[in-house]
Structures are given as structure tokens and as C-alpha cells.
Amino acid sequence: MTRIAIVGVAGRMGRTLVNAAEQDADATLAAGIVPPGSSLAGADIGELAGLGSKGVTAVDSLAACADDFDVLIDFTTPEVTLENLAFCAEHGKSIVIGTTGLSDDEIATLDGYRERVPMVFAPNMSVGVNLTLKLLETAARALGDEGYDIEVIESHHRHKVDAPSGTALKMGETMAGALGRDLKEHGVFERVGQCGPRSDKEIGFATVRAGDIVGEHTVMFATEGERIEITHKASSRMTFAKGAVRAARWLTGKPSGRYGMDDVLDLNE
Ligand SMILES: NC(=O)C1=CN([C@@H]2O[C@H](COP(=O)(O)OP(=O)(O)OC[C@H]3O[C@@H](n4cnc5c(N)ncnc54)[C@H](OP(=O)(O)O)[C@@H]3O)[C@@H](O)[C@H]2O)C=CC1
Ligand SMILES: O=C(O)C1=N[C@H](C(=O)O)C[C@H](O)C1
Secondary structure (H helix, E strand, O other): OEEEEEEOOOOHHHHHHHHHHHHOOOEEEEEEEOOOOOOOOOOEHHHHOOOOOOOOEOEOOOHHHOOOOOEEEEOOOHHHHHHHHHHHHHHOOEEEEOOOOOOHHHHHHHHOOOOOOEEEEOOOOOHHHHHHHHHHHHHHHHHOOOOOEEEEEEEEOOOOOOOOOHHHHHHHHHHHHHOOOOHHHHEEOOOOOOOOOOOOOOEEEEEEEOOOOOEEEEEEEEEOOEEEEEEEEEOOOHHHHHHHHHHHHHHOOOOOEEEOHHHHOOOOO
16 A cells, blocks of 8 residues: 655645545555645645545645655645655655656756655656657657648646646657757747748747646647647546556655656556
């Protein structure tokens, strides 16, 4: 049985993760963490998630529940995630990280823990998106150097703070990698005013923020006379939360290392 702690337990993903962990027969909901000084400390995490009392009260520091869990699931902010990673390294814990919007420097810091912490780090934990990444790799290889323009369009709810989404960036990186291109050089994240025609090799990104959209990603491969679109639409956060709980179980007994959802889902040949 994997003992799971959920940090950011009162957030959109935190509350969904409580539901997902509760439904998983091989996981135990061991702890929930709210920000330091939060008025929600002491609340039952089942109540926070709308499930009724589960007998686990939220605490406002990891130190307060260090003995209670094996794997931390973290969907918070880049700064908080890096603090929590340091805690996991110090206390021999594993961690599943869903947080997006990390800068290059923050990713380098995260990567520095790969020898000390078993971690799954993925911008999207759904089975569908991770399969889509494989489809995109194949499509990019077949079309990207054959005159097809590649554009990524993502839509999310009005509360999302980072753009483009971590998933859109991962899609771009995956396709750029398949084509031997560097996304830093060929990614185009803004077009405004007299920006000129697109170049052949650029990979464009467009962002929509509106209402309660859970998460939608379309990749367009367009040329003279035809267009292929590969779309993934999430209609419930449960798809991400179930993936995260699955990742937490998968980490049990794994050596230190930085893993992705492709490892968890065994999508690599
Ligand atoms: N990988 C994936 O599959 C997915 C990734 N995400 C990513 O997950 C992240 C969170 O998204 P979402 O749940 O929508 O955001 P929310 O803002 O709803 O949740 C984040 C939670 O973290 C809490 N928090 C902040 N600091 C601390 C702290 N020091 N200790 C404990 N809790 C803290 C916040 O509390 P407060 O509000 O009081 O500050 C908030 O409740 C984003 O980066 C998002 O992109 C989202 C969905 C899927
Ligand atoms: O913030 C969100 O909500 C989501 N964030 C992730 C991302 O940035 O890719 C994954 C998902 O699309 C929802």
C-alpha cells in the first residue's frame, strides 16, 4: 500500500487528487498539506474535497507529517515544488511533480536532485496526452520536413497562471526533437503587428484563457491543400489525478532518478 501525501490539497488539483487517491485500492490517503499559516490547517481533507470526513486533517508543513507518507504528490508552484523536492531529498521520500511553468534554471535545479530522489516529473499525467505525444513524434517525423507548417494551440481556464501550458511546450519539444530542431531557436510564442510571414521551420504556439476549460491541445500540420489536426481534450481533472496516483504507486521501490509518464505508462519501445 502506497502512503500518499498531497501538497496543495485545497487547490483545484489537490482536491481532485484526494478523490483519485480515495478511489485507488492500492493507495492510502496519508496526509494533506496547505500553505504555512493557512486557515485550512486542521480541516479534514475529505471535507475539503467534498467527500465527507476521511479522518485526515490538513497540516501546514511537510515536517508535521514527515513520518506519515512515502510519496508526495505536488501540483503547486515552481518555488514551492523546489522547496518540497529539497525536503524529499533530505527525508528519503519519493515525489510526483505535476507543477508547470518552471524556468530553465528551475528545471536545472530540479534535475540536480535526480541522483537523490525518485521522482516523476510530467506536465500532463493523462494517458491520452502521453499517447498523443507519441502520435506527434510520428507525425512530425513524417510531415515536418515535407512542407507542413506546425502550430500548437492550447486552451485553459481563466485561472491558469503560466503560458504556454507545460503540455504545449512538451508537445513542441517532442516534435522539435523528432525533427532535429531546437525549440529555443524555432519556437514562436508571439505574433503581433508587422511580424512577416512564417518561416518553414518554426513551431508556433497560441494560447486561449477562458472560463472553465479544463485543458485542450491541438497540433496542426498544414500545407497547401490539406491540414491534419491532432487534438486532445480533457473534460475532467480526474484524468490528471488518476495518472498522478498511478505514478505514485509506480515509484514504490524505484531507485533515485527523474522519470516521465512515458516510463510510468511503459510507452517507450
Ligand atoms: N501535470 C499535470 O497533469 C497537471 C498540472 N497542473 C499544474 O499544477 C499546478 C497547480 O494547478 P491548480 O491545482 O490548478 O492550481 P491551484 O492554484 O488551484 O492549486 C495550487 C495549490 O497549492 C497551494 N500552495 C501554494 N503554496 C503552498 C505551500 N507552500 N504549501 C502547500 N500548498 C501550497 C495553493 O494554496 P493558495 O491558493 O492558498 O496559495 C493552492 O491551493 C499548475 O502548475 C498547473 O499547471 C494542473 C493540472 C494537471
Ligand atoms: O493548469 C492546468 O489546469 C493544467 N496544466 C497543465 C499544463 O500546463 O500543461 C496540464 C493540463 O493541461 C491542465
